Amino acid sequence: MNLNYCVNCSFPEIKLDLSFNEKDLCSACDAAEKKDKGIDWKSLKFDFKKITQLTSKPVVTRGGAGTPSHFTELISTNYNGALAAVSIYHFTQYAPQEVKNLE
Numbered sequence: 001m002n003l004n005y006c007v008n009c010s011f012p013e014i015k016l017d018l019s020f021n022e023k024d025l026c027s028a029c030d031a032a033e034k035k036d037k038g039i040d041w042k043s044l045k046f047d048f049k050k051i052t053q054l055t056s057k058p059v060v061t062r063g064g065a066g067t068p069s070h071f072t073e074l075i076s077t078n079y080n081g082a083l084a085a086v087s088i089y090h091f092t093q094y095a096p097q098e099v100k101n102l103e
């Protein structure tokens with residue numbers, strides 16, 4: 001039996017909900033690639049600032065961090081809400097402990 005492997009992450013096609021496109025890219029890598037190309041990060045950053053200025057309530061951010069520097073960048077803006085992240089730990093080499101240890 002021959003297995004397909006993702007050309008990007010080398011994950012084999014053994015996971016039931018994972019599919020491969022015509023370029024042998026797994027659906028997770030394909031989604032990550034499209035996410036990076038299709039999101040206007042500057043616009044989102046502007047919208048986020050507007051939201052935090054409109055309310056005194058804590059705003060919980062989720063997603064969008066690609067490196068630990070994105071956390072430090074947000075914290076340096078006097079942001080006092082909560083931070084949540086998942087994808088950075090799935091799609092990069094960074095571990096939660098590295099982000100927890102940021103100063």
Ligand SMILES: [Zn+2]
Nearest residue numbers: 006009026029
């Ligand atoms: Zn992949």
